[in-house]
Amino acid sequence: MTSRQAGTARDIGHRRPGPAHRRAGSLGRVTFRPEAIQGHGQQRAGGVIDYRLARMGVVAEFRKGRLARHEVCDAHPELKRAAVSASEPTEMECPICEEDNIVLVTYAFGDRLPASGRCITKKGEVAKLSKGRRRLAVYVVEVCPSCSWNHLAKSFALGTG
Numbered sequence: 001m002t003s004r005q006a007g008t009a010r011d012i013g014h015r016r017p018g019p020a021h022r023r024a025g026s027l028g029r030v031t032f033r034p035e036a037i038q039g040h041g042q043q044r045a046g047g048v049i050d051y052r053l054a055r056m057g058v059v060a061e062f063r064k065g066r067l068a069r070h071e072v073c074d075a076h077p078e079l080k081r082a083a084v085s086a087s088e089p090t091e092m093e094c095p096i097c098e099e100d101n102i103v104l105v106t107y108a109f110g111d112r113l114p115a116s117g118r119c120i121t122k123k124g125e126v127a128k129l130s131k132g133r134r135r136l137a138v139y140v141v142e143v144c145p146s147c148s149w150n151h152l153a154k155s156f157a158l159g160t161g
């Protein structure tokens with residue numbers, strides 16, 4: 001299987017963020033390009049950036065009726081496909097539909113990888129990819145396979161540069 005076949009998410013980066021006044025601070029949900037989502041999370045020990053606060057903000061806006069369901073449940077078809085075929089299950093209930101558990105989809109960005117990232121499908125693949133690369137950025141996205149809710153969960157950098 002080449003990197004351009006099933007499991008990659010090369011179309012995800014083609015999406016355009018909405019107008020700036022719409023859902024400020026939630027760009028992490030709209031595009032997975034690393035340069036677009038930096039600065040929206042909290043830096044944790046070990047270089048992990050945590051997006052829980054931004055996520056809670058989006059969920060709160062939805063519960064107050066300020067965001068419509070179609071605005072928060074807008075997973076790209078490639079992301080939905082990855083949620084079904086290349087994800088890690090969790091015990092966490094979807095905050096939007098509360099009918100299904102969310103799953104985690106992992107993307108890696110780095111030199112010699114597609115510009116829109118590579119979807120990680122196997123355990124140990126991140127460690128393998130980070131070998132010999134100056135820098136590898138890894139993004140973990142939570143997705144609800146039922147209602148298409150999606151939000152960036154965390155990101156971290158690997159590599160020697």
Ligand SMILES: [Zn+2]
Nearest residue numbers: 094097144147
């Ligand atoms: Zn859901």
